[in-house]
Amino acid sequence: MAATLTPRPAAGDRVKPAVPWWRWAVVLVPGLLLYFFPVAGLSRAQAHVFGIFVAAIVALVAQPVKMGVSVVLAMTLLAVTGALPPAKVLSGFSNVVVWLIFTAFLFSKAVTATGLGSRIGYLFIERFGRTPLRLGYSIAAADLVLAPFIPSDTARGGGVICPITRSVAEAFGAQGEASSGRMGAFLILTAFHTTYTASAMFLTSMAANPLIAEMALKVGHAELSWLGWLSGSILPGVLALIVLPWLLLRLMPPGLTDTAPARAHASEQLRRMGALSRRERWLALILGGVMLGWVTSPWHGINNTFVALMGLCAILLAGVVSWEDLLGEGKAWDALIWFAPLVMMSEVLNENGTIRVLSQRLFGALIGWPWPAALFVLVAAYCYVHYGFASMTAQVTALYPGFLAAALAAGVPPVAAALPLAYFSSLDAAMTHYGTGSAPVYFGAGYVRQGEWWRVGFLISLVNLFIWLGIGSLWWKLIGIW
Amino acid sequence: MAATLTPRPAAGDRVKPAVPWWRWAVVLVPGLLLYFFPVAGLSRAQAHVFGIFVAAIVALVAQPVKMGVSVVLAMTLLAVTGALPPAKVLSGFSNVVVWLIFTAFLFSKAVTATGLGSRIGYLFIERFGRTPLRLGYSIAAADLVLAPFIPSDTARGGGVICPITRSVAEAFGAQGEASSGRMGAFLILTAFHTTYTASAMFLTSMAANPLIAEMALKVGHAELSWLGWLSGSILPGVLALIVLPWLLLRLMPPGLTDTAPARAHASEQLRRMGALSRRERWLALILGGVMLGWVTSPWHGINNTFVALMGLCAILLAGVVSWEDLLGEGKAWDALIWFAPLVMMSEVLNENGTIRVLSQRLFGALIGWPWPAALFVLVAAYCYVHYGFASMTAQVTALYPGFLAAALAAGVPPVAAALPLAYFSSLDAAMTHYGTGSAPVYFGAGYVRQGEWWRVGFLISLVNLFIWLGIGSLWWKLIGIW
Numbered sequence: 001m002a003a004t005l006t007p008r009p010a011a012g013d014r015v016k017p018a019v020p021w022w023r024w025a026v027v028l029v030p031g032l033l034l035y036f037f038p039v040a041g042l043s044r045a046q047a048h049v050f051g052i053f054v055a056a057i058v059a060l061v062a063q064p065v066k067m068g069v070s071v072v073l074a075m076t077l078l079a080v081t082g083a084l085p086p087a088k089v090l091s092g093f094s095n096v097v098v099w100l101i102f103t104a105f106l107f108s109k110a111v112t113a114t115g116l117g118s119r120i121g122y123l124f125i126e127r128f129g130r131t132p133l134r135l136g137y138s139i140a141a142a143d144l145v146l147a148p149f150i151p152s153d154t155a156r157g158g159g160v161i162c163p164i165t166r167s168v169a170e171a172f173g174a175q176g177e178a179s180s181g182r183m184g185a186f187l188i189l190t191a192f193h194t195t196y197t198a199s200a201m202f203l204t205s206m207a208a209n210p211l212i213a214e215m216a217l218k219v220g221h222a223e224l225s226w227l228g229w230l231s232g233s234i235l236p237g238v239l240a241l242i243v244l245p246w247l248l249l250r251l252m253p254p255g256l257t258d259t260a261p262a263r264a265h266a267s268e269q270l271r272r273m274g275a276l277s278r279r280e281r282w283l284a285l286i287l288g289g290v291m292l293g294w295v296t297s298p299w300h301g302i303n304n305t306f307v308a309l310m311g312l313c314a315i316l317l318a319g320v321v322s323w324e325d326l327l328g329e330g331k332a333w334d335a336l337i338w339f340a341p342l343v344m345m346s347e348v349l350n351e352n353g354t355i356r357v358l359s360q361r362l363f364g365a366l367i368g369w370p371w372p373a374a375l376f377v378l379v380a381a382y383c384y385v386h387y388g389f390a391s392m393t394a395q396v397t398a399l400y401p402g403f404l405a406a407a408l409a410a411g412v413p414p415v416a417a418a419l420p421l422a423y424f425s426s427l428d429a430a431m432t433h434y435g436t437g438s439a440p441v442y443f444g445a446g447y448v449r450q451g452e453w454w455r456v457g458f459l460i461s462l463v464n465l466f467i468w469l470g471i472g473s474l475w476w477k478l479i480g481i482w
Numbered sequence: 483m484a485a486t487l488t489p490r491p492a493a494g495d496r497v498k499p500a501v502p503w504w505r506w507a508v509v510l511v512p513g514l515l516l517y518f519f520p521v522a523g524l525s526r527a528q529a530h531v532f533g534i535f536v537a538a539i540v541a542l543v544a545q546p547v548k549m550g551v552s553v554v555l556a557m558t559l560l561a562v563t564g565a566l567p568p569a570k571v572l573s574g575f576s577n578v579v580v581w582l583i584f585t586a587f588l589f590s591k592a593v594t595a596t597g598l599g600s601r602i603g604y605l606f607i608e609r610f611g612r613t614p615l616r617l618g619y620s621i622a623a624a625d626l627v628l629a630p631f632i633p634s635d636t637a638r639g640g641g642v643i644c645p646i647t648r649s650v651a652e653a654f655g656a657q658g659e660a661s662s663g664r665m666g667a668f669l670i671l672t673a674f675h676t677t678y679t680a681s682a683m684f685l686t687s688m689a690a691n692p693l694i695a696e697m698a699l700k701v702g703h704a705e706l707s708w709l710g711w712l713s714g715s716i717l718p719g720v721l722a723l724i725v726l727p728w729l730l731l732r733l734m735p736p737g738l739t740d741t742a743p744a745r746a747h748a749s750e751q752l753r754r755m756g757a758l759s760r761r762e763r764w765l766a767l768i769l770g771g772v773m774l775g776w777v778t779s780p781w782h783g784i785n786n787t788f789v790a791l792m793g794l795c796a797i798l799l800a801g802v803v804s805w806e807d808l809l810g811e812g813k814a815w816d817a818l819i820w821f822a823p824l825v826m827m828s829e830v831l832n833e834n835g836t837i838r839v840l841s842q843r844l845f846g847a848l849i850g851w852p853w854p855a856a857l858f859v860l861v862a863a864y865c866y867v868h869y870g871f872a873s874m875t876a877q878v879t880a881l882y883p884g885f886l887a888a889a890l891a892a893g894v895p896p897v898a899a900a901l902p903l904a905y906f907s908s909l910d911a912a913m914t915h916y917g918t919g920s921a922p923v924y925f926g927a928g929y930v931r932q933g934e935w936w937r938v939g940f941l942i943s944l945v946n947l948f949i950w951l952g953i954g955s956l957w958w959k960l961i962g963i964w
Contacts (some may be wrong), residue, residue, distance in 0.1 A: 066805040069798045076795055079788040086578050086785045094576035096568050303568045306561040313558055316551050323548040327816055330809035 023064035031055025041357040048083035050354050053345045053398075060338075060394040067338045067391075075341040084348065092344030093336075096305040097210045101151060101339060103308040104204055105332035107287065108155040110321045116280045117146055117160040119273055125168060125266040132186065132254045135262055136245035139165055139187065140194035144241065147198035147205035148294075149287050152331070153392075153429070154437030157195040162441050165191040169447065171265035172256065183254040184447035190245045192430060192442040193460055197244065199392075199426035200468075201237040203229040203304070204294065207335065208396040210304070211343055212422045218350060219401050222414035224422070226294040226304060231479060232419045236472040240464065247463065251456060252448075282318040286311050342397045355401045363406035372473070374410035378403050379420045379469055383461060386428035392436050396425050416482040420469055427464045431457040505546035513537025523839040530565040532836050535827045535880075542820075542876040549820045549873075557823040566830065574826030575818075578787040579692040583633060583821055585790040586686055587814035589769065590637040592803045598762045599628055599642040601755055607650060608748040614668065614736045617744055618727035621647055621669065622676035626723065629680035629687035630776075631769050635874075635911070636919030637813070639677040644923050647673040651929065653747035654738065665736040666929035672727045674912060674924040675942055679726065681874075681908035682950075683719040685711040685786070686776065688908045689817065690878040692786070693825055697878075698900035700832055701886050706900060708776040708786060713961060714901045718954040725949065726942065733938060734930075764800040768793050824879045837883045845888035854955070856892035860885050861902045861951055865943060868910035874918050878907050898964040902951055909946045913939040 035051025038044060052074050059070035079089045092098060111117040124138035124145075143161050150156035169184035199206040203213060203226045213224040293300075293307035315321060326332070349355050366374040382403050389395040400421060407417035429436040433443035433453050443453060476482060517533025520526060534556050541552035561571045574580060593599040606620035606627075625643050632638035651666035681688040685695060685708045695706040775782075775789035797803060808814070831837050848856045864885050871877040882903060889899035911918040915925035915935050925935060958964060 065799070068805050068809070069795070072791065072798075073795050076788055076791040080784055080792060086788060087576065089788075090576040090578060090581055092576070093581075094569065094572040094574070096572060099572055099575075302562055306558055306568060306571075309554065309558040310562060313551070313555050316554075317547070323550050323816075324812065327550070327812035328810070330806065333809050333815050334805075 019064050023062045026062050027055050027059045027064055027070075030058060039358065039361070041361060042354060045083070046349075046352050046354045046357075048081060049078065049345065049348055049352065052077050052081075052083065053349060056342070056345065057394055057398045061388070061390050063390075068334050071338040071341045074345070078345075088348070089341075089344065092340030092342070092347075095340065095343050096303055097214050098336065098340045098343055100204070100210045100305040100308055101207050102332055102336045103305065103312050104149065104151040104207075105155070105335050106312055106321075106326050106329065107290075107308070107315075108150040108152055108159075109326065109329045109332065110283055110315055111146065111150060111287075112155065112159055113321055113325060114277065114279045114283055115273060116283055117150070117156075118164060119270065119276070119280065120145055121160060121164040122266040122269045122273075125164075126263055126270060129259050129263050129266070132183065132257065132259060133245060133249050135168070135259050136187065136190040136194075136249065137241075139168075139191045140198075140241050140245060143191070143195055143198045144201070148202045148291055149204070151204055151207045151209070152335070152437070153195055153199055153206065153426075154441070155331070156198075157191070157438035158441035161191050161195060162188075162438065162445065166445050167269070168262045168265055169445075171261040179254075179256050181447060182252070183256055184445070185452075186248060186252045186254040188442055188445050188447045189252060189453075189456060190248050192439070193244050193248070194241055195438060195442075196426045196430040196436075197237055197240045199429075200423040201230065201233040202226075204308075206392060206426045207339070208393040208425060209422065211346075211393070212396055212400055212418075212425060215346070215350070215396075215401050216404065216414075216418035216422070218347070219355070219404050220408055220414040220418050222418040224415070224418060225298055227298065228415075229419075229422070232415075232472075232476060232481060233423060235475040236423070236468045239471060240467050243463065243467065244460065247460070248456070251459070279318075279320045283315065283320045286314045286318065286320070289314070339393065342393065346397045346401065350401050355405055359402045359405040359409065362402070363409065366406060366410045369410060371407075371411040371413075375407055375412045375417060375420065376469060378407050378410075379424055380465060382421055383424045383428040383465065384431075386435055387432060390434050390436070392425055392429050395428070400425065413482040416473075416476060419476065419481065420472065423468055423472075424464075427468065428461070431461050501546050505544045508544050509537050509541045509546055509552075512540060521840065521843070523843065524836060527565070528831075528834050528836045528839075530563060531560065531827065531830055531834065534559050534563075534565065535831060538824070538827065539876055539880045543870070543872050545872075550816050553820040553823045556827070560827075570830070571823075571826065574822030574824070574829075577696075577822065577825050578785055579696050580818065580822045580825055582686070582692045582787040582790055583689050584814055584818045585787065585794050586631065586633040586689075587637070587817050588794055588803075588808050588811065589772075589790070589797075590632040590634055590641075591808065591811045591814065592765055592797055593628065593632060593769075594637065594641055595803055595807060596759065596761045596765055597755060598765055599632070599638075600646060601752065601758070601762065602627055603642060603646040604748040604751045604755075607646075608745055608752060611741050611745050611748070614665065614739065614741060615727060615731050617650070617741050618669065618672040618676075618731065619723075621650075621673045622680075622723050622727060625673070625677055625680045626683070630684045630773055631686070633686055633689045633691070634813070634817070634919070635677055635681055635688065635908075636923070638680075639673070639920035640923035643673050643677060644670075644920065644927065648927050649751070650744045650747055651927075653743040661736075661738050663929060664734070665738055666927070667934075668730055668734045668736040670924055670927050670929045671734060671935075671938060672730050674921070675726050675730070676723055677920060677924075678908045678912040678918075679719055679722045681911070682905040683712065683715040684708075686790075688874060689821070690875040690907060691904065693821075693828075693875070694878055694882055694900075694904045694907060696825075697828070697832070697883050698886065698896075698904070700829070701837070701883050702890055702896040702900050704896035704900040706897070706904070707780055709780065710897075711901075711904070714897075714954075714958060714963065715905060717957040718905070718950045721953060722946065722949050725945065729942070729945065730938070733941070761800075761802045765797065765802045768796045768800065768802070771796070821875065824875065828879045828883065832883050837887055841884045841887040841891065844884070845891070848888060848892045851892060853889075853893040853895075857889055857894045857899060857902065858951060860889050860892075861906055862947060864903055865906045865910040865947065866913075868917055869914060872916050872918070874907055874911050877910070882907065895964040898955075898958060901958065901963065902954065905950055905954075906946075909950065910943070913943050 031051050038047030056074035078084045121142040124142045128138045129135040165187050172180040172183045216222040290311035513533050520529030538556035560566045561568050603624040606624045610620045611617040654662040654665045698704040772793035
């Protein structure tokens, strides 16, 4: 009998841990209420989509089932209840933004599978890690270099940077448990916080960033190109990358000053990897070309998604990874499935006016305030509401358009409203140990206790507000954004 | 270091077998010629899409790279050359037909992974396989029962029916090599040929059938519902399932009459599988519900795709297979990626008038003939041209709309033209050992030599033309199709 026929004993008749009933309740109760009792100002048709959307977003947090299952359920319900026509329900799957994300997930696969990501990390550590602070900067720099091509913080932070940081921290083990632990705490927190700075900086360094750009265009008529996004983030981003490791060195002093073990470990790892392989050279070249294509898109006019797809074709033709490798990359397919319907629902709520109605009801009080004050309140609220989210994309889909609409209604210039909300869509993920996919991975390294983790996270959120909104605003004024 | 970081030594720096240059040449030469030198009657814009489409279709046969890679390349070229706008290029991914196929691929996964498919096969053999002919009928019946839910002949034929048939043939081994071989030849050919009869019979039993239904609607305004498709195929299909095993018994006499070894083997397999598991019971129930949903769709009006998606949600919620199982089902993702752009290109060529122009040029001579004669010539040509194809879907995408347009131009009533071309889109795959994904699997069992395989294939194509076009036409007259 062929292998495919063998019933897999592990997959089905195993006793599944029962899902606690309250997980379904917190999803279904608000969903059903909003579906059957429309919020004042919403029509029945709007309420139907809104109820199903809210249930889906809550399900992403409460996770009664896997995220993909929640989203497929939501989209099936939208079609079966007649809330939306079938073609509309599936429209997310032909969205160019969704395909940009999906393609970038496949880049992540190539960067990790070839070992290029680890090599870059260890190279920075070997070359520049002469003091603990420089070690921190080396890790941040490696993250920054990989960021434009790895939009999944789980792949970049959790899959490349965190394992490298842990292995480096462990290299200090020979100098005594306590010292190694303190060094580990400093390095892990540095890697953790700078990951989200890097996520905020590029249009393609966080899964939901291209979606934000599309929403900014649709809701605020603010066009955020790849270069435009970076020109707003370059100064506050670089400043944060300089300040955060320095600050963390004060908050969590590692005690040691000799970084020789870390550099020796990095050298050893690089020696083991051997010379740059053909695959890695091709990949570096192709990704360089893709970045050039994105930067120059205002001139050649080729859509970012198809620039990325050209890169993907080149990666396949050059044999950097095989088609089978990509088919086996479940994370990318998962992202495709759960991202597309969310994008679709978010677009529908925007098109049918639901966002405008809700935003007016929630933030009407801000109208009449001076716009910088209104913007500050909105960005701070947007940031701290992430204590209630376990996914950056979920918050972006649910709240970005509403907050942007509120800022516009309060008189904030479009790009000046779109950018800080965009940047804080990543920065807000660093406050807790569950705020995004890579957070539990960093936290799970075990170098920092939960209380400490949250205290530092809150402190750094204040520093970020100061750097990005305070100094950032002056920079945006300087480059003519407002 | 995490496992994901380890560079996989097998995946990249291995020496790849070089792709022979002629494989690229046969793809690129016709593509470039058609792109730069439009066929008379086509505009430059039409020629650009057509050139890229032809290159993609040829690439599916010549396979200089994997099918998925060819199709991604084609769609990227369409966008980058400006032949089509980006949103249009991706539109295939939100096509409801594509999602029906994709969902059915996931059903296949559930049927094979739970072992339900094999159980059904062995049950039929144990209960009804009292003579060699009845053994053949049992295998055909099992295929027929699985067909509505397994649209991939590779999954159904190659993955379930062929392995069962081989294991049954091997059970005759104790009665001498020669007898076992002759029995094997009869059983394998029976399983092989009845697989495509089953593929022809249901809207959801072959990957491209729903696509055919959509093309029939767009080109010929002929609506082929799930029940409508079956009402046309039920009589010729059942007749073929009765005639083909009987005929093959004459063509390839197995020599033996005692089928006890086969039934003992089936009993043994069923005993090993044990009682029907919870997963299998749920799956059978859910798939029964899905079929009911498809059959009754004219009454409740829920799109077939969303009926299938409801079934998929139920399968996931009941824990028949897990979300991770589905994410790991590379075949389904592969189908999604290479199917959607083909559907898109085929639609574009139809919408922009290319199909009409080409069909007129190729089949103009048929106009003025009595329509039954024209239909016969077209269906026979459509069938035998499959000697040049290695994929049923590739032929459907490339030729179905053109042949249908030609039949309509010759005066054939729409449904009477759409149905036989639809059925022969599956039946034509049984002529060679490479005509579709499962053909090499059956052929590879090694019971029948190539010359014999082709001779029988050709003979059965004649029988199929007689049954489906000859007797079928009378049936279609009787039920009011023309």
